[in-house]
Every structure is written in C-alpha cells, then in structure tokens.
Amino acid sequence: MALYVHKYGGTSMGSTERIRNVARRVAKWVRAGHQVVVVPSAMSGETNRLLGLAKEIWPGKAGDAYHRELDQLAATGEQASSALLAIALQAEGLQAVSFTGWQVPVRTDSSYTKARIESIDDQHVRAELDAGKVVIVTGFQGIDAGNNITTLGRGGSDTSAVAIAAAIRAHECLIYTDVDGVYTTDPRVVPEARRLNTLSFEEMLEMASLGSKVLQIRSVEFAGKYKVPLRVLSSFTPWDIDIEEEAKSGTLITLEEDEQMEKAIVSGIAFSRDEAKISILGVPDHPGVAYRILGAVADARVDVDVIIQNVSKDGKTDFSFTVPRADLERASLLLRDKVLPELGTDQLVTDAKIAKVSIVGIGMRSQVGVASTMFRTLSEEGINIKMISTSEIKTSVVIDEKYVELAVRALHRAFGLDQ
Amino acid sequence: MALYVHKYGGTSMGSTERIRNVARRVAKWVRAGHQVVVVPSAMSGETNRLLGLAKEIWPGKAGDAYHRELDQLAATGEQASSALLAIALQAEGLQAVSFTGWQVPVRTDSSYTKARIESIDDQHVRAELDAGKVVIVTGFQGIDAGNNITTLGRGGSDTSAVAIAAAIRAHECLIYTDVDGVYTTDPRVVPEARRLNTLSFEEMLEMASLGSKVLQIRSVEFAGKYKVPLRVLSSFTPWDIDIEEEAKSGTLITLEEDEQMEKAIVSGIAFSRDEAKISILGVPDHPGVAYRILGAVADARVDVDVIIQNVSKDGKTDFSFTVPRADLERASLLLRDKVLPELGTDQLVTDAKIAKVSIVGIGMRSQVGVASTMFRTLSEEGINIKMISTSEIKTSVVIDEKYVELAVRALHRAFGLDQ
Numbered sequence: 001m002a003l004y005v006h007k008y009g010g011t012s013m014g015s016t017e018r019i020r021n022v023a024r025r026v027a028k029w030v031r032a033g034h035q036v037v038v039v040p041s042a043m044s045g046e047t048n049r050l051l052g053l054a055k056e057i058w059p060g061k062a063g064d065a066y067h068r069e070l071d072q073l074a075a076t077g078e079q080a081s082s083a084l085l086a087i088a089l090q091a092e093g094l095q096a097v098s099f100t101g102w103q104v105p106v107r108t109d110s111s112y113t114k115a116r117i118e119s120i121d122d123q124h125v126r127a128e129l130d131a132g133k134v135v136i137v138t139g140f141q142g143i144d145a146g147n148n149i150t151t152l153g154r155g156g157s158d159t160s161a162v163a164i165a166a167a168i169r170a171h172e173c174l175i176y177t178d179v180d181g182v183y184t185t186d187p188r189v190v191p192e193a194r195r196l197n198t199l200s201f202e203e204m205l206e207m208a209s210l211g212s213k214v215l216q217i218r219s220v221e222f223a224g225k226y227k228v229p230l231r232v233l234s235s236f237t238p239w240d241i242d243i244e245e246e247a248k249s250g251t252l253i254t255l256e257e258d259e260q261m262e263k264a265i266v267s268g269i270a271f272s273r274d275e276a277k278i279s280i281l282g283v284p285d286h287p288g289v290a291y292r293i294l295g296a297v298a299d300a301r302v303d304v305d306v307i308i309q310n311v312s313k314d315g316k317t318d319f320s321f322t323v324p325r326a327d328l329e330r331a332s333l334l335l336r337d338k339v340l341p342e343l344g345t346d347q348l349v350t351d352a353k354i355a356k357v358s359i360v361g362i363g364m365r366s367q368v369g370v371a372s373t374m375f376r377t378l379s380e381e382g383i384n385i386k387m388i389s390t391s392e393i394k395t396s397v398v399i400d401e402k403y404v405e406l407a408v409r410a411l412h413r414a415f416g417l418d419q
Numbered sequence: 420m421a422l423y424v425h426k427y428g429g430t431s432m433g434s435t436e437r438i439r440n441v442a443r444r445v446a447k448w449v450r451a452g453h454q455v456v457v458v459p460s461a462m463s464g465e466t467n468r469l470l471g472l473a474k475e476i477w478p479g480k481a482g483d484a485y486h487r488e489l490d491q492l493a494a495t496g497e498q499a500s501s502a503l504l505a506i507a508l509q510a511e512g513l514q515a516v517s518f519t520g521w522q523v524p525v526r527t528d529s530s531y532t533k534a535r536i537e538s539i540d541d542q543h544v545r546a547e548l549d550a551g552k553v554v555i556v557t558g559f560q561g562i563d564a565g566n567n568i569t570t571l572g573r574g575g576s577d578t579s580a581v582a583i584a585a586a587i588r589a590h591e592c593l594i595y596t597d598v599d600g601v602y603t604t605d606p607r608v609v610p611e612a613r614r615l616n617t618l619s620f621e622e623m624l625e626m627a628s629l630g631s632k633v634l635q636i637r638s639v640e641f642a643g644k645y646k647v648p649l650r651v652l653s654s655f656t657p658w659d660i661d662i663e664e665e666a667k668s669g670t671l672i673t674l675e676e677d678e679q680m681e682k683a684i685v686s687g688i689a690f691s692r693d694e695a696k697i698s699i700l701g702v703p704d705h706p707g708v709a710y711r712i713l714g715a716v717a718d719a720r721v722d723v724d725v726i727i728q729n730v731s732k733d734g735k736t737d738f739s740f741t742v743p744r745a746d747l748e749r750a751s752l753l754l755r756d757k758v759l760p761e762l763g764t765d766q767l768v769t770d771a772k773i774a775k776v777s778i779v780g781i782g783m784r785s786q787v788g789v790a791s792t793m794f795r796t797l798s799e800e801g802i803n804i805k806m807i808s809t810s811e812i813k814t815s816v817v818i819d820e821k822y823v824e825l826a827v828r829a830l831h832r833a834f835g836l837d838q
Contacts (some may be wrong), residue, residue: 016472016475016476020476053435053499053503054502054503054506056435057435057438057439057503057506057507057510058506058507058509058510061510063509065505065509065514065515065516066506066509068516069502069503069509069516069517070502070506072498072501072517072519073498073499073502073503073506075498076495076498076499077495079491079492079494079495079498080469080492080495082491083473083488083489083491083492084472084473084476084488084492086484086488086491087473087477087480087485087488087489087492088477090477090480090482090484090485090488091476091477091480095484096484096488097484097487097488098488098491100491100568102521103566103567147522148522
C-alpha cells in the first residue's frame with residue numbers, strides 16, 4: 001500500500017463520460033490498496049470559455065484589481081471539475097471529497113494569474129485520507145494572505161499536483177497526459193525517437209525549458225526541490241489495464257542516484273523555434289555595458305536566454321543575445337530609443353529566423369568531448385553555429401531555423417539515441 | 420447618500436451584454452453618491468447546466484457526501500457571474516471587488532442544497548465599501564462550520580441579498596427582477612390587477628407562501644425579522660432611467676407602521692394549484708389520532724398545509740388535509756400501508772383537482788366581516804367551499820380547481836382591488 005497523487009489534464013476531464021473513466025481508473029488504484037489524492041484540471045475548453053467572457057466584457061485590460069477577478073473567475077473551472085469527479089468516484093462506490101485551493105488551504109503569493117505556491121497545509125487532506133476517502137484537490141489555484149483566490153498560470157495544475165505530493169510525502173506523483181512519456185526528442189521530427197524510462201529532475205528541467213512541452217517547468221523545479229518522483233504516463237490507455245503494468249509505464253523523473261536511472265551520456269535532444277537574436281555591434285568595451293543593455297530589456301519584462309559577448313577589438317565589442325520571438329519588436333524598439341544613443345552606436349541587427357537545439361544529459365558532467373561531437377556532427381551536415389551556450393548538463397547552439405529538423409535528426413543519431 | 424443592496428437575477432446576468440447593463444445601472448447609483456453592494460445570481464441556465472453534468476455522471480443519487488459535492492459544483496455559477504460583474508464595473512471606471520460566500524464569510528448550517536444562513540461577518544464588505552469600492556457578493560451560497568461550501572436552494576440569492584442588507588444595515592434592498600412589482604393578484608388571471616406601491620412583510624409572506632412567486636419566502640422572513648425594507652422592481656427598464664424615478668418604482672415591502680403603507684382591508688388575492696386533498700373517513704375520535712396521521716406524513720417529509728377535523732359523530736370523525744400535489748401518491752400509499760390499518764378504517768379519499776384561494780391583508784385584523792364577504796362572493800358565483808383555513812391576516816379556501824380563475828376575479832372585484 002502506498003500514497004499516490006494522480007493528476008489528470010483537461011482532455012481527460014473533457015466530458016462526463018471521460019470523468020467517469022478517470023473515476024474508474026482511480027477506483028482501480030484504491031481497490032489495489034493504495035491511498036489516492038487526485039488533482040484534476042478544468043474540463044477542456046472551460047478556462048478559455050470563462051476568460052473569453054471576461055474579454056467580451058472588457059477586452060485587453062490589465063491591472064491588479066482586474067487580474068484578481070480573472071482568478072476568481074478562472075478558479076471556478078477546477079472547482080466544478082473536482083466536484084464532478086468526486087461524484088463520479090461516489091458513483092463507483094468509493095468515499096470521495098473535493099477541496100478547493102482555499103479549503104486545503106494552498107497558500108500562494110499575490111501575483112494574480114501567475115501566483116507561486118508558498119505552503120500547503122496537509123492536515124485536512126490527511127484526515128480525509130485516513131478516513132478512507134479519495135481526496136480531490138483543485139489544481140491551478142490557491143489563496144494569498146488576504147484570502148484572495150489566485151491561479152498559478154497555464155499548466156499550473158502540474159505544479160499543484162507536485163506541491164501536494166510533496167506536502168503529503170506521496171510515493172509518486174503520476175501525471176496522466178496525452179503523451180505516453182518523455183521522448184529522446186520530438187517524434188514528429190525524428191520517428192526513431194525513443195521513450196525514456198527514467199530521467200533526472202535536472203535533465204527534465206533542461207528538456208522542459210528548451211521546448212519539450214510535456215510538463216510545466218515549475219512543476220519539475222518543485223519535484224526536484226522536494227524530491228517527489230514524477231511519472232509522466234498516458235491517460236489514453238484503457239482504465240482497466242493491469243495496475244502493475246500501469247505503475248511501470250511512461251517516464252519516471254527522479255533523483256539521479258536512483259538505481260534504475262539510465263546512464264546515457266546524452267538523454268535527449270530539445271529544440272525551440274520560439275526565439276530571436278538581437279546583436280548590437282560596436283559597443284564600447286567597458287564595465288557596465290552589459291548591465292545597461294540587459295537591464296533595460298529586463299525592465300521591459302522580456303526574458304533573455306543565450307548571451308554572447310565577442311572579444312574586444314579597438315576598444316569595441318559585439319554583444320548578442322536571444323529573446324522570445326514575440327518580444328523581438330518591442331525589445332528592438334526599446335533598445336533603439338533608449339539604449340543605443342547612450343552607447344554611441346546605431347548598429348542593431350535582428351534575426352527572427354533562428355532556432356535553438358540542445359543536447360541534454362547528466363552523463364555530460366563526467367564525459368569530455370560531448371560538445372565537440374555535437375559541433376562536429378553539425379559541421380558535417382554543413383550547419384553553421386551562430387551562438388553557443390553551455391551548462392553542466394546541456395549544450396545549446398543557435399542555428400538557422402531552416403536546419404532545425406536536420407540538426408535534431410543528425411544529433412539524435414550521433415549520440416545513439418535511436419538504439 | 421445611502422447604502423443599498425442590489426440583487427440581480429439570472430436573466431439580468433444572462434449574457435456579457437446584460438452584465439454590462441447591470442454594471443451601468445449600478446454605476447448610475449454610485450455616481451449619484453450611494454454605496455452599493457451587489458448580489459448577482461448565476462448567469463441564466465448555468466446552475467441547470469452544472470447540475471445536469473452531475474446528473475449525467477450519477478442520476479438520482481442522494482446522500483450528504485453527494486449533496487456536499489453538488490453545492491461545491493453549483494456555487495461556481497455565482498462565483499463566475501460575480502467576477503464578471505466586478506470586471507464590468509471596472510470597465511465602467513469604478514473600483515469593484517467580488518467576494519464568494521466563504522470570503523465574506525456567510526456562515527450557514529450544514530444542510531447541503533438547502534442551507535440556512537446563521538451569520539454574516541460584515542467586516543470585509545464594510546472595509547471595501549469604505550475604501551470606495553462596489554462590493555459584489557455571490558448570492559445563493561455560504562460555508563458551514565467545517566468550511567464546506569453550502570447553497571441555499573433555488574431562489575436563495577434573494578435571501579443572500581436580504582441577509583447582507585441586514586448585516587450592513589442597508590437603507591433598502593432592491594430586488595431587480597423580471598416583474599415590475601407585487602400585484603394585487605396574478606395579472607394573467609385578472610387583467611385589472613394593480614401593482615401595489617407598498618405591502619407589509621407579513622402580507623408579502625402570506626402572498627409568497629400562497630403561490631405568488633415574486634420572492635423566495637425565506638428572504639421575506641429574513642427581511643421582516645431584521646426590518647430590511649425590500650423593494651421589488653423591474654430589471655427591464657433602461658439602465659439610464661432617472662434614478663429618482665427608479666428609486667420610487669416597484670413595490671416596497673416594509674413595516675406596517677410605515678407612513679406610506681396603504682391601509683386597504685385586503686391587499687391581494689393569492690392562489691395555488693399545487694395542492695391536493697386527502698380525507699380519511701371514520702377515524703376514531705380520541706387523543707393522538709391527528710399525531711398518528713400527520714406524524715407519519717411529516718416523517719416522509721411531505722408538507723401538510725390546510726388541516727380540517729370535522730365534528731365527531733358516534734365516536735368517529737373525518738380528517739382532511741392538503742399536501743403538495745406532487746407528493747399525493749406517496750402520502751396516500753404510506754397512509755394505506757402504515758396508518759389506516761392501525762386506525763381501523765380503510766376509507767381514504769383523495770382529490771388532486773383542487774385549488775387554494777386566499778385573501779391577504781393586514782386590515783383584516785381590525786375589520787370584522789371580511790371572511791363573510793369572501794364566502795358570500797364565492798356563494799354568489801356558485802362555487803362550493805371544500806375547506807377553510809384562517810390566520811390573522813389571511814383567509815384561505817380550498818375549492819374545485821376548475822373555479823379558480825372565476826373565484827379570483829370575483830374576489831378581486833368584491834374587495835375593490837381593481838380601483
């Protein structure tokens with residue numbers, strides 16, 4: 001007997017028939033002797049419907065008072081789906097009770113629409129589990145210190161599930177989703193991509209931040225911080241498949257010390273087309289310049305990813321960095337208006353047609369030559385590298401967008417991921 | 420400047436455009452210098468949609484755990500409409516904040532789906548009013564001592580509005596609805612029916628309990644108990660009609676001492692077709708018989724209304740009472756199976772084709788002969804009276820259902836209500 005958290009996405013909760021299937025699956029786990037806390041998303045489409053109503057009333061409005069009401073509104077989606085799932089579990093003959101964020105309570109900061117969980121009180125959840133009930137906790141939401149409802153942002157239910165698993169010290173947090181695990185790379189690009197049986201938190205974090213959309217990044221950070229084993233598995237298997245089989249399916253994301261961890265040098269290839277490159281040429285090479293450029297960009301709430309500063313020549317240097325493609329125009333305008341005049345240059349070059357390709361693996365820590373294998377492989381394919389960025393367990397390169405599939409396929413093969 | 424509670428029904432909140440019109444109307448009151456708390460219902464159809472989903476999952480299920488989840492589910496309708504109204508008010512340039520039942524908090528007992536309000540903490544509502552905001556409070560819901568969400572039953576938003584008006588000592592509670600006030604009788608039956616300018620709480624209570632569906636009965640009880648002046652007025656007038664005109668429109672329900680109270684002997688004629696009559700003949704006339712019959716009916720949760728026991732003859736008597744028509748079959752079966760054998764009789768007669776017609780008026784207290792005018796009028800129309808029941812401010816008769824319109828029209832004329 002063990003304690004599990006199950007998390008089901010909006011598609012799994014998309015109709016009353018699907019909710020009944022979720023209940024049947026959960027019932028199978030309970031009948032096998034386990035305790036289960038379920039974290040469901042809102043029924044698919046519901047969050048968009050609610051926010052669409054708000055937009056009809058007041059399009060494009062911002063501000064704290066407005067965002068508070070958006071959260072008050074959006075949180076109803078998970079409250080309703082949680083109550084419906086409780087009813088479906090009762091219909092299966094189980095005892096079940098649903099809790100909203102405030103009933104647990106899940107405490108967050110006050111950043112409406114993108115709040116962060118600060119603490120979870122496990123007392124009520126534990127009491128109901130001990131009373132033999134399945135406990136359903138609304139994903140995506142909490143309350144701040146002033147008892148205002150907050151939401152965690154898109155995909156926040158993953159983070160809710162992991163945070164609750166940490167609070168109640170669950171054996172595993174099972175994320176039921178529309179893919180059957182984490183792959184070595186996107187199977188739509190590389191048909192030979194393999195599903196990974198295990199992956200470390202750090203690797204998953206790099207994979208997620210580099211474009212693999214399986215899990216919300218913060219949920220992985222949370223899982224790593226509190227050492228909650230996370231399993232990504234398919235919600236499309238029949239609910240009555242053998243529980244032993246289900247419990248071993250998908251991809252387990254866990255500590256690297258874990259015995260079952262695969263010790264591949266490179267675990268996966270991630271890529272992202274969402275970035276654009278900005279270069280400022282002829283920048284005076286003296287202290288404070290990087291801050292002046294990147295500080296202005298950060299103040300405008302634009303995330304900067306890869307940053308390169310070339311060697312200096314004649315007291316001048318070239319400074320390049322990547323930003324989300326959607327923010328390129330805004331960042332460029334800001335730099336031209338405010339920053340370039342101060343720096344005494346007007347040479348700003350942008351490139352929206354780039355892509356970032358990364359190799360990720362904890363094996364890279366103890367292996368030399370991994371990066372050079374990457375660079376050689378790309379060179380053999382005639383792909384020019386525009387920027388390079390490295391960390392302990394990943395190496396990223398920025399290349400022309402048109403080469404992204406070619407690069408991913410070549411690297412997947414070069415690191416033996418298709419075997 | 421005064422403090423008002425506005426209550427808007429589901430039809431008024433039925434679309435984003437209608438919500439914007441509610442916001443414009445509220446904004447008019449705020450700009451005229453008033454403080455306003457708004458209690459909206461869920462958008463029309465939403466509560467039925469939510470409960471329909473529950474029914475799809477588990478049809479016809481009862482029990483406390485199930486009803487708890489129904490309330491958790493249904494309460495989302497008002498939470499969403501309240502947040503949308505707050506956004507609409509912000510779009511009008513006002514400061515606005517919405518509170519759910521638990522955020523106020525509105526404390527109730529634990530009778531899920533039909534809870535009763537026990538107390539309302541006015542502290543947060545007052546603080547936000549004092550900060551210059553419009554406060555929106557979800558109707559229909561509260562929380563019990565265990566922090567479970569409860570709902571007040573159909574029409575419960577009226578009661579929420581009155582209870583909040585009582586808690587914050589509002590000048591008046593305005594119930595915006597799809598009729599423009601309380602009428603001397605149903606205008607569909609008597610085209611000459613007049614809208615009443617004022618009515619006492621007691622009269623309204625009798626009118627409501629006798630079939631006039633304008634307000635939930637408990638909201639009137641609450642208003643009377645806490646002396647909250649209640650105004651029923653139309654939500655279909657244009658939002659920008661003159662505020663002085665709007666403030667005097669509809670029907671004001673208030674204390675009878677109020678100077679403006681009309682002093683008519685009879686204020687209105689109410690009627691109901693929802694009842695059925697049960698007679699048990701040849702009942703032994705000794706102590707405890709009424710209890711044995713009505714106790715069994717009450718245990719089956721069937722409401723009994725008019726009760727008649729005829730004079731005894733040869734130690735036997737006839738016992739008649741009315742029950743809701745929907746419960747007639749259940750009550751009859753129960754009596755035949757359990758009660759009649761004990762009483763030594765098998766003579767049970769039922770009549771589903773009856774109607775109850777009542778005259779209501781505080782003037783009846785100090786006037787003799789009002790009931791006899793009623794009986795004479797019915798007699799002149801050839802209508803036979805089957806049962807009679809009286810209270811201080813009303814007289815009800817049970818008649819053949821087919822005569823109901825004739826009786827109402829004749830009484831309306833006889834008491835001069837069409838002038």
